[in-house]
């Protein structure tokens with residue numbers, strides 16, 4: 001179970017409407033929305049991995065510390081939420097190094113995991129996995145083996161793999177393979193759009209038929225139906241962002257009860273030292 005810790009105004013789909021220079025001007029909602037996620041996890045007895053932006057940890061260190069203190073894993077979502085496809089190798093190295101240092105300083109945990117903004121690791125920039133390894137990360141959960149207009153590497157393995165022996169472990173987002181096609185079942189917007197039963201069916205199939213763990217993710221803003229609306233964003237982005245926000249909490253409650261969940265380091269690294 002994982003959470004991508006970012007504000008509602010930092011999603012890539014709104015990037016043209018909410019430039020980075022303006023971020024500080026938006027009202028923050030992270031405290032309340034993360035509070036909802038933490039409460040639901042606590043009620044279900046679930047520990048999760050929080051892929052957190054360095055930008056957020058700098059501004060809310062007490063919040064990140066309280067997540068770590070509650071027994072969850074703090075991992076990295078990079079510093080400034082830039083897609084890797086828009087960064088040079090040097091820029092990417094600086095971004096992830098900066099984020100890791102801030103997150104470790106604030107949480108008191110060693111940061112082992114990384115998730116790329118918008119799942120932006122694919123065929124053209126697999127060098128990013130080497131950079132992550134060189135900068136001290138032990139796993140990445142950044143590749144979505146699906147066809148999608150903004151991301152995706154349909155040719156990637158659907159299950160955890162290392163590109164080279166001794167390289168970083170990549171833990172791809174979950175998919176259901178139906179008639180030879182990979183359908184996304186890892187959470188995000190699909191969790192709000194598709195019927196809950198699709199997720200229950202596909203996760204059960206992963207667990208019981210394929211013998212694999214499911215990787216699920218959500219954003220704090222998906223638990224915040226009252227968030228301020230970004231008015232000048234493209235219609236398609238607004239539809240994707242705002243659809244069924246009021247349903248996430250109830251669906252997540254069911255998902256937490258229907259399956260067993262844990263931190264990613266504990267499941268995939270056999271390591272709970274954090």
Ligand SMILES: [Zn+2]
Pocket residue numbers: 004006077081116117118
């Ligand atoms: Zn993100």
